[in-house]
Amino acid sequence: MQSAGSDQLTSVVIPVFIRTEEQLGWLREAVASALGQSHDNIQLILADDMSPVSIRSILCALPKNTVYFRNSQNLGQAGCRQKAVETARGGIVAFLDQDDLWEPDYLREQLRYMEERQADMVFCDPEFLVMDGADSPVLRQDRSKIPERSSFLSLFLQGNYAVSFSGTVIKKQAILEAGGMDARYTSMDDFDLYLKISSRGSVLHNPQTLYRYRIHTSAANRRVRLFSDSLLLMRLYLRHFAEAGAGEKKAMLPRLVKKTLALAYYKLCNK
Known part of the structure; x- marks a missing residue:
């Protein structure tokens, strides 16, 4: 470059x-x-x-x-x-x-x-x-x-x-x-x-x-947009995670699992 x-x-x-x-x-x-x-x-x-x-x-x-x-x-x-x-x-x-x-x-x-x-x-x-x-x-x-x-x-x-x-x-x-x-x-x-x-x-x-x-944006709209964007962002993470090297995957996996669980908890609490 x-x-x-x-x-x-x-x-x-x-x-x-x-x-x-x-x-x-x-x-x-x-x-x-x-x-x-x-x-x-x-x-x-x-x-x-x-x-x-x-x-x-x-x-x-x-x-x-x-x-x-x-x-x-x-x-x-x-x-x-x-x-x-x-x-x-x-x-x-x-x-x-x-x-x-x-x-x-x-x-x-x-x-x-x-x-x-x-x-x-x-x-x-x-x-x-x-x-x-x-x-x-x-x-x-x-x-x-x-x-x-x-x-x-x-x-x-x-x-x-x-x-x-x-x-x-x-x-x-x-x-x-x-x-x-x-x-x-x-x-x-x-x-x-x-x-x-x-x-x-x-x-x-x-x-x-x-x-x-x-x-x-209104508080209600922000909550809806936040969750929707978080789901899409997680999909992007997973796609790029699949392309990462073995060493990087090992380092990132615990944080990836933690974020996935946090999103699931958010969805359950906001039904």
Whole structure:
């Protein structure tokens, strides 16, 4: 893999699906956080998945090198991201969800970390915000004890770590060599990609809090989504576990069994 190069062109991919004026406001803020980066050598790509609400008011104010496309049919987030990656001119791809926010030094710090350690993918920590009109902070995850070069599958079997696309920068070549995003998944396509990249290259954790992840679903919907996603995530674990080496399987098996039992217990308690 070639060096990341902290000053090279970075393609910023934002999948877009706007249904309300409120969501349009969130997108405007997300775009502003991308354009306000201290690392300003970027190509902005907006992938519109047939939004019911027009984003024309935002497009009018964007730089000339911005790429915008609107799908003729709904592709879902995975399909949108993959189409944008194939369009990207940058050797590095940074993903940002339409309702999340980057700190001003997000790209500079992520790219520096990637270049210094020759990583194929770097992920950092989020600050979680509740969408209550004031963006109230909920918590920051303490992941300072995560082994820097731990197997990505082993890392995720150790605990419940939230790694959003909004906190990742990935070499375009690594995405393509891993087969890209799997459009069959309507959720957890991010974890599937992370696991595929980690099986081929270097995926490292940057222990800095550099982006804000907004939480805006109801508590009931979050519980349903959490369980559904956990089941899908376990299936992904099992698939990649089957491809792991004998030594890694032996180390991961106890944690895999523990997580399987925890999911079964959760289902029984929430019938």
